[in-house]
Amino acid sequence: MIIQSTRVYIDEKFVPLQVEIVAGRISQLNPYNLKRPDVDYGNCMILPGLIDIHNHGWNRCDTNHATPQWVNAWMRYLPSEGVTSTVPSCSCCDEPTMLAGMAAVAQVMQQGHQGTNILGIYSEGPFVSDKYHGAQDLNYKVIPTPAVYDRYQAACQGKLIYVMCAPEELSGDMSFIQYCVAHGTKVALGHTGASFEQCAQARAAGAVSFTHTYNGMRGLQHREPGTVGAAMFFDDMYAEMIGDGVHVSFPAMNILAKTKGKDRLISVTDSVAIKGLPLGHYAEGGRECDICPDGVARLADGTIAGSANRLNVILGREITQAYIPWETAINSVTCNPARLLGFSNHKGYLREGYDADIAVLDGQFSVVQTYVMGLAQLA
16 A cells, blocks of 8 residues: 655655555655555645553543453544554552453453554553642552552553652652563653652652653742753653643643653643543543533542543644644654653654554644554544
């Protein structure tokens, strides 16, 4: 199969090219019109498939409460956002329920499925701090230990690839972070009131990222840079951002993008169970919330409880309203998340030999077509 466009994103710029797909992989990148294409997308953007590494749920369910049937339906939905890979994410919940949800995701991964790739599982909760728990339910807060990590991995057949913790909850002992790293799991800092020094200690132990930067963390102050200051300061650490203009203002989005540059910013949806539903009042994961016109969910006290936004929409807002450079915004939803989680040897780029995970977007960032391993997903 051959697709082409006058705007194919390669080497951090748009060029006219053909993308030839054979057996689920990109076999050749040819000059525009070299061969007769199967599909000519004109001036639409052909991008590497979008990757959402922080994504809780959709359509009245989330990873905590997942069943195999729902996970399969979720993965069939996600290509409508241009998302070709994702990491289902857990939050604070009673342990038996959460472990059953993890097991359901792992089962689908083992059995195979249609739609978006599942790269692994992300435990955002329950390793949160008291003050910065946000919408995470403190009734189910857990102090992280290697034994807890082992229980989670056993439940999901070793599919836990990304874990968040609040380093101040470790009482100065960073061995939990070291244990995760030694077992191949990436560690992020989030829902935390950690000082700059505590973040530095966590980094030294192996933490590599920050969870939805600005949200659920200690802010930047000129005498104590805090968690936000650490996210901006450490050039070798990644920073997630919910780039919808609601969780983070457009100027603050632009500032974070400047400090992280084109190689360390990661845009995420943080989508929750109310995604895909009409505006209104819902019980999301056993908690009452409202879907608001600005595309976020809020608890009764106004606390933001996750988004209902689409990753292609977030990409468009970052470029057109936060004025983030194109290469920074596009990398934040393609190669940067792939590199963070260790998949950049076959995903995140349009390169010969790479998986044919491709998103085709028009000039308004609407999804025209999505290919997962070379298979067109949208009728």
